[in-house]
Amino acid sequence: MKTLVVVTHPGIDTSVVNRRWLEELRKYPDRYTVHELHKAYPDGNIQAEKEQELIEAHGHLVLQFPIYWFSSPPLLKKWLDDVFTYGWAYGSKGDRLRNRKTALAVTAGGTRLDFSEEGKLRYGLDRILSPFETTFRYCGSDYQDFYAFYGAEYETVENADYLKRLDRSAQGYIEFLSRL
Template identity: 65%
Template structure:
């Protein structure tokens, strides 16, 4: 079972967490296909049919991105809006290409985990903030498997934390 990982980071070269995750995934091309949207579509013009075929050729789907203003980067939102089209991802006219497909999220959050609590600085958990993705996947009858998160990316990160995070991430993806 091969997993398609849609990586949406506008500056992956300067990333710490997402770059580490990508490098770890790329060590196992027989298991994971890493698809970096900002590299493939720098102009934002998405080839919808190609993307749909890409999804269909994989068993599982993971959307990997940094949290931007408590949401996803804009290209990922556009990708979802364009690719998860009526008649393909949902609808009475076919729309079943995500049905029962295992899907998940992998996010890096710059803010510390304690800030993502109801009693924390921002009063919302990542569960709450990522619920529109879960709802989208449910609407498309996909098998949403939750999310993997790395917190505190804006703060000093120890190399061993990065390595452990990458290994934990692969374990998460392997167990979808």
């Protein structure tokens, strides 16, 4: 079955990395369904049943987003609250995520060193993203880990080395997804 990639980025048109990742995903429509939350719900009113049906129609679930204040964009948090409901995602009868492979794909403005015990933030992305992992595990899904791009805020598209790194990252993202 196809993988559902739920993309949450309020400024996707000006994004460099997330937009590049979307371009790469769209080369494989037989493998990935791209679902952009800000385009689907510009007013923020999420249709939970429609989202649940979309998840159920796919084999795997990936959440793609930029790190916002060491979490996700607010619309993704709302989506999780509205869609991962008792009786559907968890609880005595909530089994729709059980054993479903899940993962994250994130972009971080800071460098890999910034996101380390020695760096200015003192915590790695694994620790920062642990609430997402915990949510997935609580719902019984088969959490696979995360794919990350570091240093987005320090680069410009005028830098040829950055563009090469961006292309390698997009290809690496597809490889990551193919291993789910």
